[in-house]
Amino acid sequence: MASSPKLNSRIPEGSLENKWTHLKSTVRLVSPANKRRLDVIVVGTGLAGASAAASLAELGYNVKAFCFQDSPRRAHSIAAQGGINAAKNYQNDGDSTFRLFYDTVKGGDYRAREANVYRLAEVSANIIDQCVAQGVPFAREYGGLLDNRSFGGVQVSRTFYARGQTGQQLLLGAYSALERQVAKGAVKMYARHEMVELVVIDGKARGIIAKNLVTGELERHFGHAVLLCSGGYGNVFYLSTNAMGSNVTAAWKAHKKGAFFGNPCFTQIHPTCIPVSGDYQSKLTLMSESLRNDGRVWVPKAVGDKRKPEDISEEERDYYLERRYPAFGNLVPRDVASRAAKQACDEGRGVGPSGLAVYLDFRDAINRLGQNVISARYGNLFEMYEKITGEDPYKTPMRIYPAVHYTMGGLWVDYNLMTTVPGLYALGEANFSDHGANRLGASALMQGLADGYFVIPYTLGEYLADDIRTTAIPTTHPAFDEAEKAVHERTQKLMGINGKQTVEDLHKKLGRIIWDYCGMSRTEEGLKKALGMVLDLKKEFWTDVRIPGAVDEFNPELDKAGRVADFIELGELMIRDALMRNESCGGHFREESQTEDGEAKRDDENFAFVAAWEYTGDGAEPSLHKEELTFEVVHPTQRSYK
Amino acid sequence: MAESINLKLKIWRQRNTKDSGHFETYDMPGVSTHMSFLEMMDVLNDRLIRDGKDPVAFDHDCREGICGMCSMYINGRAHGPLKGTTTCQLHMRHFSDGETITIEPWRASAFPVIKDLVVNRSAFDKIIAAGGYISVNTGNAPDANSLPVEKVKADEAFDAAACIGCGACVATCKNASGMLFLSAKVSHLALLPQGEPERKERVMRMIDAHDEAGLGSCTNTGACEAECPKEISISHIARLNREYLRAGMSQE
Structure with missing residues (x-):
């Protein structure tokens, strides 16, 4: 298989370990005097965005940063609990850049680019230095x-970790660096602003239309380059561990303006979340993976056994992870643990009022180590669980169920993090690049900060070196007129529908379709059915949504409507991608492709590629472009955790 | 415990910053006690939208107690009655059947109301921009283990750094002072050796920014500590005062 001519991954020459060094020493530079004349737009201020905005401003670029929250400090990176990986080998336990690289490629089930992952592992140590400083x-x-x-x-x-709040502490570090540049005038910060359109001039990204969410006004912003650091799209499922505002809109607008979307069906379902408790449920809360170090996962052996957990004897319990995966037991990777929980519930052995939960039991650990030890390890998580459920996990087992947590897919980018639109970049969870079909724990924070602190400050120069003579394009340019007009017309159309269903109603319907047919387990038949359902839902949305209030005021329902409209279109693309990929890999499980004992079965002969989808117009089928994945160093094998 | 309760909500409605605002009362029958407070607000808004009325605007995002976006003054207390809990983590099982719940925005002149329960907290960003950082450009850092930090101090620095910047301290304080917020950042950085070089400048500049933002003075009543959802200790204000005194005495 050869890669599509439309996809140039720009992987530098040389051996794996020399590629990044080679690029750093040969990449084109922009002089300090010229940097002052170049404007860079950064959309999103999570780990990737805040670190990129701060680092680029330090270098001398003029940065404009945008976030929809009321402060850049609130981006959803803040909620990451567990930690951040780095190949420091401080423990003298044999870690190295190569091992971190290898674990990440294997964990991603051999669907990531070797060169990118190696660079990630290489810069991981610098991230820790920077953050400590x-x-x-x-x-x-x-x-x-x-x-x-x-x-x-x-x-x-x-x-590396900061109690159960690593994401918060890393983000506040990046945020403080960002605010320092705001004070210096090197970054102009636009909080409560949302990117609603990308402006492309002569084939290059040259700016955005942003909506001021307080006044409803549309603003035009020029940039010599535009960086999308807008996070993942887990909220396409309605219920996820993402923040309520997390959305795909910036990435989706870019997609419709020519940026290919990579591997949209690769989503991560985290095995340990607090189960849904009712129809009013607005989001799901994660319980850290670390709990599986001491908690034992089980369901009753008998179908429909509704007795209290303490009344179910040891012989009547099925510790299914320990039974099925004796080598890794309760610590199998996320995708494997999630699927096993689903299977147990599908068999009718789920627990709790909904039957969609399994037990995570600390009884044996408490008996063995004492309550004090367990409390020191997991006290804050136990408290959070009790706050939400009203149950005390020291006395009764936690009930958990898998939930959408992270999206490995995202905008396709080359080695320099540039999308298929020249001058448009995607960083962090917004791109598809480093995690393949499954992300390992504590690697999301690493990737966001690697992209922002250590990759983009180098690779951006390669593009901007050609742009030093381009003076700022006035925002009166017809391309800005046209982009703003498109946004305005779409908003008017939305407000004019005045139907019967709320945005939430329609978002819930979308979530249900994607979860049922494009969630933990997927089939050709189900996906085909779901495709029809999503296309119908799109029509339903555009004829029956009801949005209160007016355009020129603070109107969160209108903002949400725009996001849900984009999620519906993304949902369609996810389904098409899942349907096309007739193999199982990582978080993507096609029932047609499994081993005799029900494990995911990859098909390297036919599917060792990145699927990059090109938008071809409203209602038209997108075109698929393939980037071949070649493994020069690591040799793909079937993952086994038995 | 009852599975569902009937409530009345008395909510502050204000169209925009200029509007003078007023309370409106809504009946909320059959509220599940498993709901979070914000999910109850979702249910109310859903009904208002279906009835062709304007939903209540409120800030929220992560809904797991860490982003600091949610606010709400509930029955006269920031983030409601539960200690160490943000509004998004507060659940309806802590309220009783027949109760009237009063819901207001943060009230402080430095935090003007944008709409209903949504306020502008950009004063906090300005305080951080004035000095709540260590000046280290990307790429200049020495090896992370080159400078050991006493565990006790590192832990204390973490306790201060756990502030989520929600503004409950300002809303609670009778002087609308932001000292607990400010002191948490000053304390976090003062406890670490990395923060040493900018120690004097930092505290002076941050206090100036605090005062310029229109936030009030601290008179040590301790209400902020009692209402802080992250239970940030008022002892950080004591450290802030020492830092400020030290900086003032040693200025040239």
């Missing part, structure tokens, strides 16, 4: 040096 209060040992913990899917301790 900023004052990020990582956990330390009594000697004053940094502490590490281990995480699923690996055999070394390379995860």
